[in-house]
Amino acid sequence: MENKLPIGQRLTTEIQKIGINGEGIGYYNRKAIFVDFALPKEEVEVEITADFDTYYKANLVQIIKKSPSRVEPFCPVYHECGGCQLQHLAYDETLALKRELIIQAIRRYVKTKVSLDLIKPTIASNPNTHYRNKASLPLQYKFGKNIIGMYKPNSNHLVEIKDCPIQEQDINKFYTLILNQMDKRKILAYNNTSKTGTVRFIIIRRAEATAQIQVTFILYKEDPEIVELGKYLVEKFKEIVSVYRVINDDLKSREFFTKNTNLIAGTEAINEVLNDVVFSLKPDAFFQLNTKQADVLYNKVIELGQFKPTDIVIDAYSGIAPIAQYVAPHVKRVYAIESVEASIQSAKDTIIQNTHKNIDLLKGDVVEVLNKKKDIPVDVIVFDPPRTGLGEKVTAFLLKKKPKKIIYISCNPSTLAKDLDVLTQAYTIKSIEPIDMFPFTSHVETVVLMSMV
Ligand SMILES: C[S@@+](CC[C@H](N)C(=O)[O-])C[C@H]1O[C@@H](n2cnc3c(N)ncnc32)[C@H](O)[C@@H]1O
Known part of the structure; x- marks a missing residue:
């Protein structure tokens, strides 16, 4: 050129x-x-x-x-860490920008004209700092100390994180306490060059309603000292109620959990409460990262669904089935579809502990289960797929089955827009509403309501 x-x-x-x-x-x-x-x-x-x-x-x-x-970013390592992308922009402007990202994706991929009036302003997160209820951070042993952080984008330089303004305060506090204990006990971060140490990542998840904390150590190999540390943490700190260790020596995989996952101290799950429902969270079960905004999102589903007591609803890609739990009191029956065993297990425990029994959990791939259950007379389907979106097989199913209403929750504007391009052959878009689940990052969650033309 x-x-x-x-x-x-x-x-x-x-x-x-x-x-x-x-x-x-x-x-x-x-x-x-x-x-x-x-x-x-x-x-x-x-x-x-x-x-x-x-x-x-x-x-x-x-x-x-x-x-x-x-504006001036509020995190001292903002420019190195890579975890946030928009701290240099005033918060209200980040909301406008997230709406703009959705508009850009729709203009690019949806052939049918979508009126801008249908795309609502982004719903802000309150609070917009210290909102993240789970962190999964890598470790390094450096200058005689274990440090935790994030890898600088496209590098193997670990940027130390001491007091992340995005994570809940207790998560920061317990990272510091755990690292101090590891230093004292000479438990070292794993180093692949020198083949020393054992700990690759520490995951801390906190339930907001109960303040319970679950700690998961991802280890390169067995380390009896970690079991001792786990027991100490549960005995010493009332907040830490569940400690797991996972042996994972696959350095190429992006998965944390393996079959070699064990509880080493405390209880199997921590309890979160949303909408008066107690959710049991095991370490590998999916749960939204911003608890307050998750409640906003699920209430939005209720508002958009306008459910009737006779309705049959499907909650597809259900995770531990919070959407099913929110919808259940308003309808006749909800079918929740999820492929990951840990999430299904957590969903089962949640149903056992709570009053709404009109939920059926269907384990398996969404496409396979939908096709197997194609004779269920569905009124509304709620989809909340991973970043890959619904894809050809699910959209083809919908164009054939034609449920009256679809509520599509998306975390990826591009795949959302591609799916909408197909679905608008038979459906009318009624509203598109961005929700800020991850303030100061470039991520945007969108809820779309569609009904039959
Ligand atoms: C974005 S999460 C949504 C979970 C839930 N709606 C919530 O708010 O917590 C997507 C879920 O889809 C599940 N999943 C991914 N691919 C799937 C598939 N092909 N079939 C069934 N479930 C799938 C994942 O395990 C994950 O729990």
Whole structure:
């Protein structure tokens, strides 16, 4: 291409919009330049760091014309850690930007015209700091101490995290306490170069309603000292009620849990309470990371569903079935479909402990279960799939089965928009509502209500 920019080239560009990962996007000869930490309408000097077929990547060198929405990030390691992408933008503006990301995805993938009036303002998270109820952080042993942190994006440099403003305060507190105990007991983080140490990750999950904490140690190999530490933690701290250890020596896998997962101290689950329902949380069961916003999301489902006592509802991709639990009092029957055994188990325990017994748990892949149960006379289906979205098989099922109403919860605007493109052949979009589940990150949750044309 003519006028190709070499690596290291500096240039000035005006940022036009924000990308799906929160980066600013400027252009050079109509080829996009992705610049982390740059904001729309800013004039910036950048340095090209990579050249791909359709875009450049560049570092921000200096801001020549600053956006009025730019603010000072509140985390001291914001620029290194990579966990958040939007702390340099005023919170209200992050909400507007998340709505914009959905608009961009819909314009790109949905052929039917979608009126902007249908896309509501993003529902803010309150609180928007210390909202995260679970952290899964890697460890390193450095200068005679265990440290915990996040890997700097695209590097093996661990950025130490001491007091994360996104995690719940108790999670920060117990990370510090556990690391101190590990140092004292000479339990070391695993090091793959020297093959020393054992602990690869520590996961801490906290239930907001009960303040109970569950700690899970992901180990490279067995370590009897961890069992002792687990027992100590449960005896010493009233909040820590459940400690697990997992042996996982597969350094390439992104999964934490293996068949070699054992409770080493305390109870099997911690209890969270939402909408008067007690949820049993085992370490590998899915639970939304922002507890208060999860309640907002589930109440939104109730509001949009306008359920009737005669309704039959499906909660697809149900996790531990919180949506089924919220919907159950309003309808005749709910079928919850989930493939992961741990989540099904937690959902079962939740049903046993609570009053709503009109929920049937169906274990398996959503496509297979829907096809097996195709004769159920469904009124409303609620979908909450992973980032991959519904995909061809589920959308084809819906176009054939034609339930009256669909509520689609999505954590990925692109796959959502691709699925909507197919579903709008038979369905009318009634509303699209972004919900901020992960403040100051580029992630956005969306709830879409659709009904038969
Ligand atoms: C985004 S979570 C939603 C969970 C739940 N609605 C909630 O709010 O807690 C998606 C869930 O879908 C499950 N899942 C992923 N792929 C699946 C599939 N093909 N069939 C059934 N469940 C699946 C995951 O295990 C996870 O629990």
